[in-house]
Structure formats: structure tokens, C-alpha cells
Amino acid sequence: MKKFLLAVLFAPLAALAQTYPSPTFQNLTVLGTSTVPYSLTFNNPSATTVAGKLNQIVNFTDFAPHCDGSTADNTAWSNAISTIGSTPTTLIVSCPSKISAGLTFAPNTQLDFQGNGKIVGTSGSEVVQVQQQILAGRTQIFSNLTPQADVGMTVYPEWFGGSISASDSSSGFNSAYSFLQNVGGIVSAAAGTYTWQHTVNVKANIALIGAGQGATNINVTGTNVNGINVAGSLGTPLALPSLSKFSITSATPGTSNIGINLSYTALATLSEIQVNNFFVGIDMECATNTLFDHMGTTYTSSVNGFIGWDIYGNGCTGGNASSVWRDTYVQGSGAYSGPTGQIGYHAHGNYVSDLYFDNAQTAETNYGYYFDYSTATAGGYADVIIHNPVVDGFTTQAIFANAIPAQQMLTILGGWLNPVSMLAETDGIYCNNCVGSLQASNVQIGGEANYAYAVGVRLINTTNAKISGSAFNDNKYAIQETGSSRNVYTGNSVYNTSAHSGSAAISVTGSSGSIVSNNTIDGYNTYGILVDATSSSVSTLNNTINSANIGTPIQNSGSSPIGSGWTGTGAGVLATSPSISSPTITGSLTATGLVTTSDLATQAANTVLANVTGSTASPTAFSMPSCSGSTLSALQWTSGTGFTCATPSSTGSGSVVLATSPTLTTPNLGTPSAVTLTNGSGLPISSGVSGLGTGVATALGSAVTGSGGPVLATSPTITTPTITGVTSGSCASSGNVGQCVSSNIPNGSAVSLSSGTASNVTSISLTAGNWIAAGNVCFSPAGSTTSNYALAALNTVSAPALPTTPNGGAEHNQSAAIVASNGSYCLPTGTALYTVSGSTTLYLVAFSNFSVSTMTAYGYIFAMRFN
Incomplete structure (x- = not known):
């Protein structure tokens, strides 16, 4: 058929x-x-x-x-x-x-x-x-x-001699790329293992696609032979190359070779690739808009210096800008077993900007992420974001940043950092000489079994860092700051499972202006918060510390521990049972709960506590002599001996003067060296006693409160004093602590604003002293007005020049917002301290960028004297 x-x-x-x-x-x-x-x-x-x-x-x-x-x-x-x-x-x-x-x-x-x-x-x-x-x-x-395609198509390296059975199929792959180089297309690799003795050069607009990460394997033989080269040139980047679904391995672990090189490329895509045993897994230079998706690099040799991704930002403006790492990982060779300098992700050079790492992981490397900004130019590093990093088994630093320049940002969001003990210091996050913005939030930072060497976050000579909402476990120092300023640590939780000598949840040394607030500290520590004496203006506010197993909850030995207006030295004084050494207290004072006689040890009859020596000494029990043998017998004091009985000579005539209700007729007391009057009356202090100092007579005639000895001006000791402020529900009178001044401008009296120009909403007058002030400004645009940016501020200068755009930071006396609304909105100014020596006007200032129509502002300003 x-x-x-x-x-x-x-x-x-x-x-x-x-x-x-x-x-x-x-x-x-x-x-x-x-x-x-x-x-x-x-x-x-x-x-x-x-x-x-x-x-x-x-x-x-x-x-x-x-x-x-x-x-x-x-x-x-x-x-x-x-x-x-x-x-x-x-x-x-x-x-x-x-x-x-x-x-x-x-x-x-x-x-x-x-x-x-x-x-x-x-x-x-x-x-x-x-x-x-x-x-x-x-x-x-x-x-x-020399075959040449004039239309895009799918080709096989086998067409050009690059078979799985060949001893070197690299020429077949290179010929496949050359065949498609003018039109683009797909080079399809089969399942199995290809052997390459030479580097394969990728062309633009061509995708190399294998049968799967574990199915298509490329074995690169020879000593330190590079694997894949994806290279354009300055001004002519190699565009749209794509690599996916294969593994590439250096047959012998390299000491200088590169698995995949990307230089002068644009919009490269690499996915589902495993790179093994190359000294540098992936090397980048001027590879903009690169996407790495589901990729990994591994290294099994103990040679020092292995790098998973080397991100070099030299050679062109922008470096490797707008590149993304998504679900990638780097496996070192077991950093705890000896090798040094192994890095997961290494970014350095003049320009490495707009990098985004999403779930980019490392394991058993010395460093997880290593960012060296020391040679970065202005704009070189910008908005580097690390989202959900997982750095496991690191021995030096999980995330290292050196010399972040001004106006640059490194943001760490979430993730988990866990060191391995090498009996040397490890740091979860380490920032040295960083003056840009470091933000880390919701990060889990573990310690180690012997956490004597573990530090969660270490900042040296660093400003403008904020560590928030993060959890620290078993670190000698959860946060350690040295020689830094204006950093904020807030909303973090710290827990150590065992005690270690000298540990502190948060340690601040030689720093100024940093804020430690709203943190929760539990478990075991020598100190909860430790601020040394070389620090200044470090605030420790609203922290929750379980002191059961913490030796000293807060020791703030720095000067001016909460802004200005503090005096003295030593630790901060809290409400319950403080110990105060040699205070100087002015004004009224109420002291209760002092030592009573029942607190003293029992003594023999007719015994007093006294110092009967001829020099300064502690008091001892002294038995008083009985001087009742003679009418004129009296106690006599002898220095170094104490009291004895004496019968003094008499003078005058008449009856002997006894203790109870004597009547003396025209006595002449002369000029006695000392006179003791008990229950005397009729002697007015103001006119009957001379030689008193200014104000002494008035003081002696005033009522007293409390018990114990009188308080004199120099170095008194006062135990558990009670100092009560105004309790009537109103502000204190003018000149006293608690005095209030304020001004309110309602909506009906709002002031008109000019776009881009600061205007005074209202003001208050502050007299000499220390004040804390705050305010609120409400912006009311006309119906067709478009708001772009607004700022509310306090200033002692009338209508001062203010930032016209957000500048990446914030001041304590102003706040700003980018707005896109034609409705009313309000901004707080922030709270600020003002120390003035004379009458000073404090202005509530509004600033807005808007267009089309008009804008008005109204608001409220308030200040309270605290010294």
C-alpha cells in the first residue's frame, strides 16, 4: 500500500x-x-x-x-x-x-x-x-x-564542532557566537558536560541557554583559564547578552581566574547559573543594568582572597549602576578553617551606584559584603540597598563599609547575620569613617557560643547612622560606638543568654550627640547602656532594661547627657534610691525618709557618740562623767580627752543660778567666747543680735521643713530629697522652672506664603534661661494649588533661608515632606532646646514650594523653661 x-x-x-x-x-x-x-x-x-x-x-x-x-x-x-x-x-x-x-x-x-x-x-x-x-x-x-547568519536563529555549538565528547568544545561555542554576532539569536547547549580549554567570548544580543543548572555542565581545564568573557568597550557597551541554565566549573580551583567577566556591558541578564572554583566567580566593571537571578558561586580551595562577586566601579561614569542581585549566594571554602580575605560581594572603586541586593546570601566567607568607599567620588555610591541578606558563618564582618562619603546612602533592610567563633572579634555590621547615611533596620544579628568576641554593630568615626528595630543575641556589645556623633539607636532588642565580663548592650566611647532610646535590654550583661566620661550630649531615653541580671542598667558618665543644662559629673540620677555625691542644691528642698535614731546601734547608759580625739576621726561611743557631787560642778571639755567634771570659780553675788527659770539682775556677760541659750525669748534676731551676715536673720526667722541638720551652700549631703514642681495645673510664674509661653494663629488669621520663600507664622519672646520649644504648622492651599514640598521650622532668625528640597537628612528643629496634594496638611517642627542669655524672639517659620495658585499657613508655637 x-x-x-x-x-x-x-x-x-x-x-x-x-x-x-x-x-x-x-x-x-x-x-x-x-x-x-x-x-x-x-x-x-x-x-x-x-x-x-x-x-x-x-x-x-x-x-x-x-x-x-x-x-x-x-x-x-x-x-x-x-x-x-x-x-x-x-x-x-x-x-x-x-x-x-x-x-x-x-x-x-x-x-x-x-x-x-x-x-x-x-x-x-x-x-x-x-x-x-x-x-x-x-x-x-x-x-x-566561516559561516555567517544574516537572520536571528537558534544554533547548537555541535554545528561548529563543539560537542560534549570533544576534548575542547570552546571553539565550537566561539564559532556559534561568531555565526550570530551580526543578528543575535540563541546558542543552545545540550544536557551533559562540555570541556573548554579556552575562554568563550560572548557577543551582543545572543542568549546562551543550557538544559538546566545541574544538567548542562561546562568544565574549564587548564591552569587559571577564565570561563566566559562578556566584554564591550568604553562608549560602545556590549548590549543585551544573556546567560542561563548551566553550571561552569574550573577543573582545578583557580588562584587568579574568573568564572564570568562582565566589562562595558548593558542590560545583561544572568540566571540559573552555578559558578564553581574560580578565584573570582563573577567580575564586573562598567556593567550597567545587570540582573543576576538565582545564581551561585562556590570555592572549595583554602587559598586566601576568593571573591564571589567583584563589583569594580572604575573605568566609566556610573560604574555598575542599576544592577540587581536576586536570590544569589556565595559559598566560601569554610572561612573558619583558615583562609583569609574571602568575600561574598565586594564593591569598590570610583563609581558603584544604585546597587540592589535582594536575598543575596553568603556562607563560610570571612566577609559577607565588603563595600570600600575610600576612593569613591561624589555621586559614586548612591542608594545601595541590601534587602534580606543572609550571612552565615562569617569570621570577620558580615557587612563591612569603609568611608561612606557625604550624601551617600547604605541601607540594610531585614536579614540574618550569624558569625562563627575564631576567638577574634567579629562584627555583624561594621562602619568606619562613614559620614554618609547608614540605615539598618529589622536585622537579626546573632553572636556565637563564646560571645566574648562578637559585636553586633560597630561604628568608628561615623555620623548619621540609624540602627532601629533590630534584634541582637549573644553579643559582647550589641552596638559599640567609638569617636562618632549624631547616631540614633532606637527600638532594638538585646538578649544575652549568659554572663560575660565587661559586656554592654550598647557602648558609647568618645562620642557626642548620639541618642539611645526606646530599646529593650534583657538577659545577662555587665552594663545595659555604657557611656564613658569622654562622651558628651549622649541621650539615654525611655529604654526598658530588665536589671535582674544586668550589673549596671545605665551608666552615663559623659558630660551633658541629655542636651544642655546639666551640671556635675558621674552617672545619671534615676528616680528610685539614687546615690548623689556632694550635690549643690539651691532653692527650696523637701527631704523625707532620713536616718532616724532607731537606725543607730544601742549604746550603754550615759553614752554619747562623739569624736574625743584631737583630730578628724569617725565618732565613737563615749561614756559621759557624772558631775552631780557639787552644786557648781559642770562638764568640762578637754581636747583629746573629752568631757570631765569641773568646779569653776564664781563671780558676782546672790544666789546660784540654776537651770530652771533663773532671774538675773543686771548681769554683765562681757564678751564671752561662746554662749548657749536654750528656750530663750524676747530677743529679736533682727535687732537683738548683731554681726550676722546678709540674709541670715531672715533665714533664721523662717519656718523649716524636713529634719536633720541645716543645708549650707558648699557640698551638702542630702538623702532622698523630694523636690516638687508646680502642681496646680498651670504653668509656673515668670522666671521659674516650668514657665510657659505660647502663641496660636488660627486658620482664620493664616499668613500668606510665597512659593520658595520662608515666612513667619508667629513668634514668642524668651527671657534669659534654658527653654525647650516645639511647634506645628498647617498649610492650606487654594483649591487649584499644587503642593510640591513643605517645611516647618523654629528659628531665632526671622524668615531664614531654608532647604528648598529634601537634603537626605533632618534637623532637630525642623521637618520637611514631599507632598503631592491640593488639600490642607500639617507638619510638626520637631522639639528643640534653646539657651538664651537675654530676651530672644523665637519664630515659627513656614516654607513651601507650590504652583498655580496661593498658599496660606497657620499654627502654634510653645516653649517651657526648664532652667
């Missing part, structure tokens, strides 16, 4: 007019296994009959080639190409054919290589131009020539 049908099909072919020989019966047997499509996409739309379609299929053997691969078939090829012309045709090549001159196939000629069909060159310089997708399996179809 099959032969009959074939005979019927070919019966009419002899009568058809044709410009080339018709296929023979043998040709049809080849067609029986051919993958030639009969779609109108490739074939002549006019060929609607079976005979017409068969006329579109031509076998090269019909043009009498030698087909031995050693004798040139130039004539046969010339005849085939000229005969086919522009007719849409599939040309079957089923034998090896040698050429010594170039071939150019028409755009509508599709080559179909079958059996052992291939084209072999003579000198290697013969150019074969193909303008239609080739049909062929994974077998070599071009040899010793």
Missing part, C-alpha cells in the same frame, strides 16, 4: 514544468524522516498541491557533487543556488561537501542537514552566508570555514 501511494503521488511530476531537477524516489525516502516544515511560513504560498510542495524540496545530491568532503563541489553549489534562485526552497544536504569559495544562500532557502551532511572549507576563510533558520540535529555541519 505504501509503494502504491508513492507511485500515485509521483506519477504527475514528470509532466510538471520545472527549473531544477525534480526529486527522485530516493529523495523521498530521505523525506520520510525529515523535519522539513510544510507550513506556508517557509514554503511558497502558491504551492497548494502535494506536487507543488514536493517541488519546494531539493536535494543537493541532484546537482552531481562529489560528496567526499575532500574534493571541492563549487560547481554543484553554484548550480544549486542559481537554479533555486528566489523560490522558497528547502535544500537537503545529506553528504559532506567541500568548498573553496564562499556561498551565499537566498533569504528563502532553508538548509536541512541530514545524515552526515556538512560543508567543509578549504582554507578556513570561506564565508557561508545563511539567511534562513537551519534545520539540523546536534551534529557538526560546518567545518574549517
